[in-house]
Amino acid sequence: MLACTALTLSLTAAPASAHERGRDLGRQVLPEGDGWAAAGPGTTGGSAAGAARVHTVTTWRELRSALAQDGNEPRIIRVKGMIDAVSRGCDAFAAEGYDFQRYLADYDPEVWGHDTPVSGEQEDLRAASAQRQAEAVTARVPANTTIVGVGPRSGILGGSLQIRGVENVIVRNLTVEASLDCFPQWDPTDDEGTGAWNSEYDGVVVYGSRQVWLDHNTLTDGRHPDSSLPRYFGKRYQQHDGLVDIVRGADRVTLSWNSFEDHDKTMLIGNSDSAGDTDAGKLRVTLHHNRFEGIVERAPRVRFGQVDAYNNHFVVNQDEPYGYTFGVGKDCRLYATDNAFSLPPGVGAARTLKKWSEAPLTAENNYVNGRRTDLIAAHNAANPDDALQRGVGWTPTLRARVHHPRAVPALVDRRAGAGRVG
16 A cells, blocks of 8 residues: 655635536536436535545556545545556566566467466466556545546546445546556467457446446547557457446446547446346446447446446447447346447448347437437347347436437537546
């Protein structure tokens, strides 16, 4: 744990006027009725923080120190500028004796094969290096906290915000560049026995927490797109995990007006088919007015949860890799209506849905390239032996204004993402 350092206070002791409080992002709360995070007590984050609990931070060390202060009294953290969690580079985390070239030589499939997970000295050193990175690039967010970016471009490079086992958190107006895993693990048994590189660190993790609002953020691979990553053993050296994961009994979460850009496995809601004991009856999540562009898959992939997805804009560009948008997983209850899809020639509406497990969904009044399209019918026509069920069995009641899907592309493209609040 980093020792607390002196932080710059962003407010004086003089009380703010009602008008000033209304304009201060840190003092704003989730509006009533705005998605699942408005259920129950609602989501207010750190809006009630006293002056001594309002901090402006300009470094990763300051951010972690502000988050680590004792107690769950409300706090507001204002992030000013882009702060780098990995400014020293990957070599700073490497355990003594770890040698990536030696790792490649030891676990080359021509030497190791594909039947057994890797083990031995270099794997142990890789794991030790990964642990050192994890301790440095993750930041635990306590209850009753609001984190906001100051100005049009402020945020976090290479860090992971961990919202774990807490309540009442707001994250707004941040640009979050996906964490880059310096030490991915080679799993020769993965990907149907052909092997794959597996990485850690999501941009934002909501784990066993409730009453969480993520709004007007931009989440992206940024400076390190997958296309820039090398290949080893014939597979991409994957150094990214997800942008946002909502898992392990997390509940009452709203994601609104965010921009998700240039990423592969974007968002999991429920991370395991075997997590029914913790996830059943929870994972209630609303996604509205978000923009997804350059996203390969998981926008989102859902297990167990009651997920309401409306008025989102999904953009697939020509010659970009694209798998699917909505993943229908074990026992999920996905309600996806009034969304807009912009698809290039050669990518049909059938691609927007992927069935992972038997579960019903509702997908109505969605528009593809400006035309109302029955996504389930398109999927079932293309996959007659793996048809999706209609009728999710519930109807959302916690919705902000629902716009006509034809209006969604222009509206969301103009207003979603960091620097565009208000």
